[in-house]
Amino acid sequence: MHEVALSRQLARIVSRHAAGREVLEVELEVGHLRQVVPEALQFAWSAVRKNTLSGPAQLNITQIPAVIACRNCGARTQMGEVLDFCCAKCSSREVTTVSGEEFRVVSIEVTSERKQ
Ligand SMILES: [Zn+2]
Structure with a gap:
């Protein structure tokens, strides 16, 4: 804990x-x-x-x-309960954590x- x-x-x-x-x-x-x-x-x-x-x-x-920004297409994705570091728009995993x-x-x- x-x-x-x-x-x-x-x-x-x-x-x-x-x-x-x-x-x-x-x-x-x-x-x-x-x-x-x-x-x-x-x-x-x-x-x-x-x-x-x-x-x-x-x-x-x-x-x-938790929000990630895609380095490939620039889209921002808010993560749900499951933490998946993957762009929702283009499925790239080249992402940066924004928050x-x-x-x-x-x-x-x-x-x-x-x-x-
Ligand atoms: Zn993307």
Whole structure:
């Protein structure tokens, strides 16, 4: 379950930003190619945040679809559930990944008061 490792990585980023303040909310973008199951990430996060952060630190996950661009015909293809690196227009496999590899913290909401 790599969601636990991702949660720890996320907690490190959030904790550095929070600098002792309570964390209210974390907005996260996760690309489809990361193969993250949102429910599993939420579950892992609930355990990890308890040990590393103060405040509710509610996690909001936005999933970014995986898109590839064809180097042969220039068409862009959005991948479905099955990850197939193949152009939908000309079936070429000469493709570049446009999006889907994100693991990005968009915003972190913290309280303005610093804890003593
Ligand atoms: Zn193509």
